[in-house]
Amino acid sequence: QQIADQTQPRTDANYPFLRYADVVLIFAEAANELSGPTKESVDALNDVRTRSNATGKELANFTDKTSLRSAILEERAMELALEGDRRWDLIRWGIYLQAMNALGGMDEANNVKQRSSKHLLFPIPTLEILTNQGINENNPGWD
The missing domain is CATH 1.25.40.900 (Serine Threonine Protein Phosphatase 5, Tetratricopeptide repeat)
Structure with a gap:
């Protein structure tokens, strides 16, 4: 850098x-x-x-x-x-979903905090998908 x-x-x-x-x-x-x-x-x-x-x-x-x-x-x-x-x-x-979902489904602002398998990966930024010819779809669950 x-x-x-x-x-x-x-x-x-x-x-x-x-x-x-x-x-x-x-x-x-x-x-x-x-x-x-x-x-x-x-x-x-x-x-x-x-x-x-x-x-x-x-x-x-x-x-x-x-x-x-x-x-x-x-x-x-x-x-x-x-x-x-x-x-x-x-x-x-391999225990992220189990551990995080055991904490409860709502935070203090009543936002749903339930995690699913899509939360094991970050979404690929749209600009990266649009400019990189090697990527034709986002990570699972981030359509």
């Missing part, structure tokens, strides 16, 4: 931040999915927990892949709250 005014001490370029805790939790999740609960995957989870003064988890507490996965999902929700990762995590785990 081109910086508009290079004489300024601050930039208008967007910088994607990726926190170390996010990387460690992704590692814990991947290690668990690969081999189930192991010392390595629980240690990674505990690296994040102990840094925030939370009590560490014991490997013996996790009987299978699902139990450790649940602990990692919960830790990601707490550690990365308000950082914009939750929606993508829920979609990646």
Whole structure:
């Protein structure tokens, strides 16, 4: 991305931040999915927990892949709250519709907030569809 005014001490370029805790939790999740609960995957989870003064988890507490996965999902929700990762995590785990629809169907302004499968993808902008010959239809549900 081109910086508009290079004489300024601050930039208008967007910088994607990726926190170390996010990387460690992704590692814990991947290690668990690969081999189930192991010392390595629980240690990674505990690296994040102990840094925030939370009590560490014991490997013996996790009987299978699902139990450790649940602990990692919960830790990601707490550690990365308000950082914009939750929606993508829920979609990646295949539980976005279930989790969001469990919150209720109306917001405080009486807007319907029920999600459907179309909400798993963003709509392709109309200008992109009109100018890109390789795209002849929008994502499912966004006609």
